[in-house]
Amino acid sequence: MIDPDSHKKLSEEIARRIAEDRRLLDELREEIRPLRDQVRRIQPRSINTTIEGNTLTLTGMVASLDGQQMVKDSISGAATEAEALGIQLAHNLRQQGATEILEAIFTEIQRGS
Secondary structure, three states, rough: EEEEEEEEHHHHHHHHHHHHHHHHHHHHHHHHHHHHHHHHHHOOOOOEEEEEEEEEEEEEEEEOOHHHHHEEEEEEHHHHHHHHHHHHHHHHHHOHHHHHHHHHHHHHHHHHH
């Protein structure tokens, strides 16, 4: 049995840690928000995001409408560097040909195909 003073201290510590976890999650959400904006610049696309501990892994893909062309890449780093990771992933995809794939898609859409 836990004495009342210890129970109170334990409850306060749990509440403090929950508050800290919430604060950290809020900060992470704010870090990821700009990443979403960067990712939207390479639509249509597929993106998968995983977080393990403090490590954020982003996997992005851009494919042609017929699926014949596709570029895919992944990048991992500190979750606090989410925006920089997203920018680097977008750059990597562009280097692999994402821009050309997207231009072909937009041209096809404009023709009404």
